[in-house]
Amino acid sequence: MNRNGPLALIFHVLFLGFLLAPILIVCAVAFTSQGYLSLPTEGLSLRWFRAIGDNPEFIRAFKDSLLLGAVSSTLAILVAVPAALAIARHQFFGREAIQALFLSPLMVPHIVLGIAFLRFFTMIGLGGTFAGLVLSHVIIILPFALRLILAASTGMDRAVENAAASLGASSWTCFRRVTLPLILPGVASGWVLAFINSFDEVTMTVFIASPETTTLPVRLFLYIQDNIDPLVAAVSAVLIFLTVAAMLVLDRVYGLERLLVGKGRD
Amino acid sequence: MAYLVLDQLTKRFGNWTAVDNVSLTVEKGELISLLGPSGCGKTTTLQMIAGFLDADGGRVMLDGQDLLAKKPNERGLGIVFQSYALFPHMTAAENVAFGLEMRRINRADRDRMVADALKLVGLEQYGDRHPRRMSGGQQQRVALARALVIKPSLLLLDEPLSNLDAKMREEMQIELRRIQRTVGTTMILVTHDQSEAMALSDRVVVMNKGRIQQVATPQEAYDRPANAFVANFLGRTNLLPGMVGGSAGGTVITVADSVWPVAQPMAAGPGALAVRPEKIGFVDAGGLSGTVLARVFQGTQWLFEIETAAGKLMVIRQHDGSPLPAERERVMVGWRADDMAVMPADPDTASGAREAA
Amino acid sequence: MSMAASTESQVQANAPATAPPPRRPRRWPWTPYLLSAPGLALFAVLLLVPLVMTFLLSLNSFSFYGGIENVWQIGNYADIIADSYFHEVFLRTFRIAAVVTLLCALFGAPEAYILRRMKSPWRGLCLLIVLGPLLISVVSRTLGWALLFGSTGLVNQGLMGLGLIATPIEFMYTETGVIIALTHVLVPFMVLSVWASLQRLDPQVENAALSLGAGPLTVMRRVVLPQIVPGILSGSIIVFALAASAFATPAIIGGRRLKVAATLAYDEFLNTLNWPLGATVAVLLLIANVVIIVGCNRLVERRYKQVFE
Numbered sequence: 002m003n004r005n006g007p008l009a010l011i012f013h014v015l016f017l018g019f020l021l022a023p024i025l026i027v028c029a030v031a032f033t034s035q036g037y038l039s040l041p042t043e044g045l046s047l048r049w050f051r052a053i054g055d056n057p058e059f060i061r062a063f064k065d066s067l068l069l070g071a072v073s074s075t076l077a078i079l080v081a082v083p084a085a086l087a088i089a090r091h092q093f094f095g096r097e098a099i100q101a102l103f104l105s106p107l108m109v110p111h112i113v114l115g116i117a118f119l120r121f122f123t124m125i126g127l128g129g130t131f132a133g134l135v136l137s138h139v140i141i142i143l144p145f146a147l148r149l150i151l152a153a154s155t156g157m158d159r160a161v162e163n164a165a166a167s168l169g170a171s172s173w174t175c176f177r178r179v180t181l182p183l184i185l186p187g188v189a190s191g192w193v194l195a196f197i198n199s200f201d202e203v204t205m206t207v208f209i210a211s212p213e214t215t216t217l218p219v220r221l222f223l224y225i226q227d228n229i230d231p232l233v234a235a236v237s238a239v240l241i242f243l244t245v246a247a248m249l250v251l252d253r254v255y256g257l258e259r260l261l262v263g264k265g266r267d
Numbered sequence: 268m269a270y271l272v273l274d275q276l277t278k279r280f281g282n283w284t285a286v287d288n289v290s291l292t293v294e295k296g297e298l299i300s301l302l303g304p305s306g307c308g309k310t311t312t313l314q315m316i317a318g319f320l321d322a323d324g325g326r327v328m329l330d331g332q333d334l335l336a337k338k339p340n341e342r343g344l345g346i347v348f349q350s351y352a353l354f355p356h357m358t359a360a361e362n363v364a365f366g367l368e369m370r371r372i373n374r375a376d377r378d379r380m381v382a383d384a385l386k387l388v389g390l391e392q393y394g395d396r397h398p399r400r401m402s403g404g405q406q407q408r409v410a411l412a413r414a415l416v417i418k419p420s421l422l423l424l425d426e427p428l429s430n431l432d433a434k435m436r437e438e439m440q441i442e443l444r445r446i447q448r449t450v451g452t453t454m455i456l457v458t459h460d461q462s463e464a465m466a467l468s469d470r471v472v473v474m475n476k477g478r479i480q481q482v483a484t485p486q487e488a489y490d491r492p493a494n495a496f497v498a499n500f501l502g503r504t505n506l507l508p509g510m511v512g513g514s515a516g517g518t519v520i521t522v523a524d525s526v527w528p529v530a531q532p533m534a535a536g537p538g539a540l541a542v543r544p545e546k547i548g549f550v551d552a553g554g555l556s557g558t559v560l561a562r563v564f565q566g567t568q569w570l571f572e573i574e575t576a577a578g579k580l581m582v583i584r585q586h587d588g589s590p591l592p593a594e595r596e597r598v599m600v601g602w603r604a605d606d607m608a609v610m611p612a613d614p615d616t617a618s619g620a621r622e623a624a
Numbered sequence: 625m626s627m628a629a630s631t632e633s634q635v636q637a638n639a640p641a642t643a644p645p646p647r648r649p650r651r652w653p654w655t656p657y658l659l660s661a662p663g664l665a666l667f668a669v670l671l672l673v674p675l676v677m678t679f680l681l682s683l684n685s686f687s688f689y690g691g692i693e694n695v696w697q698i699g700n701y702a703d704i705i706a707d708s709y710f711h712e713v714f715l716r717t718f719r720i721a722a723v724v725t726l727l728c729a730l731f732g733a734p735e736a737y738i739l740r741r742m743k744s745p746w747r748g749l750c751l752l753i754v755l756g757p758l759l760i761s762v763v764s765r766t767l768g769w770a771l772l773f774g775s776t777g778l779v780n781q782g783l784m785g786l787g788l789i790a791t792p793i794e795f796m797y798t799e800t801g802v803i804i805a806l807t808h809v810l811v812p813f814m815v816l817s818v819w820a821s822l823q824r825l826d827p828q829v830e831n832a833a834l835s836l837g838a839g840p841l842t843v844m845r846r847v848v849l850p851q852i853v854p855g856i857l858s859g860s861i862i863v864f865a866l867a868a869s870a871f872a873t874p875a876i877i878g879g880r881r882l883k884v885a886a887t888l889a890y891d892e893f894l895n896t897l898n899w900p901l902g903a904t905v906a907v908l909l910l911i912a913n914v915v916i917i918v919g920c921n922r923l924v925e926r927r928y929k930q931v932f933e
Contacts, residue, residue, distance in 0.1 A: 013750070023805075084659060108914055116893060116902060203762060221764070249752075257756070
């Protein structure tokens, strides 16, 4: 009875097909040999992939996205680790409220944040700068990092820290030699999830990016609004390939389910 | 000269007093157990000595120094946790070396001391193993080595054997005793297992509801329990209600139709008589009369349940061929005055408690 | 300290009545605050301030010549409440969100259940396929739908080829297209949520029901479904909130004509430059979001707490 019947399997296959269709079509169109969009395509060629080279703004946006993701994620981790330790280790006044505050960006629509940051950055002179992008991304990716690091901190056996203290370790030594190595999987996966969210973010970034500092999803979005051609499909296809590769590595090393569902309950 | 002195140590959680003015002295090199049921305050006391809980009142003096004034990582105590708390990302040798690293012992000395410590607990080949690849007993021994290698002034053990299976537990009890004798460290063991406490300790400290009920050697506490709680907690005991009164010959206690002399002078009034099942025998006259309700053969011994006017009684007799009563027989049971303890009727007040040194 | 009780448990008969207070190192109560300080500072400056500013902005007024004026008035809110154009946009937004949520629940929940019953390695592989799209940018995914839709798009070609329709259906720039694309983007969240609640299920419970004589459908209806309802509900909350505030997908598929709340705000901000009005839409979206998420979560928790706690 715990096997799936034929009806269930048909549904399942259709569902997977539904999920994969747009992604596959993007990749398929990217290989078209024709100079315009046509489906089905007549021939296969790599001309559109080569054409990416003629559009340096895409390459530049890609690099900017990578840099933005790396910097924001690292900053987010640096803020999230002490915060997670505070929440997990201590009972203090305002603990619940502080935790809710750090997780609150999840509840705020990115469109609202885009508007808010646009206004704010314009007023303090950070409008359209890379620093502004970093700061805004840190805010929205912090909850993802925090959740995973928090789960790792609470899942740890606390007695180990007491043991370290009893053997003479100061608070800092205890953190460095005992706590950090033990929560490192949570920290690393928090970084990765934060990076992914920063890289893919478009709604908020569309408001605060400027032509000089733009991320790849935003550049794609703006391009698509005017025309849809195989070039943009090629760029997306490259992104998809890279993401799939990263995903396979992630799953092998850490487990995709664990990354997205989170280890333990919050 | 007392090595460790607990002076009216107190801990409160809100309205509830977990440890109530506990005072205790421990000699150097002693192994004492804090014994009692869950919630009696033994673990809380240990945690205050270790420094993981702040005391609400009282002092702890170790070798003349105020222990409570120091932070937990300055107290120099060795602690074996109930879950062992080994560092999972370090090997056994690295675990044991940790305390030495904190004390900035140089590499060569460190390696030597770690090897000696692992040898002491019988794990010299296991230095490179990680905790998750060790059995419970092995992990426990690593935890012990880690606590001992720093040559602590005091070793605290929090229910160290409770996670082991029965056979492992027996082995570890012997090991622990041997190690303590070899190294000579003063040890305080927290446990709820009375047979374990009696097997290991020089003295037991029986606790209940945050207070010390009796401090004595295991044999003293067993043979002469200070009150009904101790009598019930250590081994099996029969508790018979009676009336204490004076007479020309001295104080006696009357239990149903029997009269027993009481060694210490006691106030007249309701009292209780405690006597162990194995100390009761069948007599012809001068004892408590009753009827055999049931008898159970247990191989080396017979277990009797006797109904008397003072309540049900449990008697254990050796199966050595001597004639024993059958079910539904009327019998008379008796015991030596030395083998019984008499106490006031209310089991909760420990006013009869005394230190039997 | 109770004096009467203390005398009883003392070993020494002549102990002093009170022990001197212990000299303890003050355990620093500031540690957690210190640890959270960077995050608190960051959030106070970067989250709370901008949001407050946005709220204040929504109270400003705007004129074509004067730009943004620093007055406080609720005219923008009044405009939105009064104008039927805005009604239409908001209604459309929530209508789309509701349909998307329904579709995600209808398709996502069974899928999660089917996945659960698969054996590895299939299960791991299929989970990868279902959850993988979450790692791909929404722009790329929506681009795929833009390619699929359209009168010469594959969808229409396929449907006509199968003989189901005679003339191509309009998907692009319609609500239907937005709904389909949004469902695609958000259904993994539903699968995740139901999956998480399925993990807490004891598979033996189904077997117990079978042993008591229940048919497979009854087991589904009476045993499995009630236990995953909390997962479906919390997934629905997430999906609804995300769908109501969705931007990229409605922008690409819906185009300039079909506006939802998010694209409306974008329009006001970057095209019309009526920042106060755009801010007003944003504030309303935020309030709706918070109310939905917090309110519904409370309801779900309260109703299902006794089942799982």
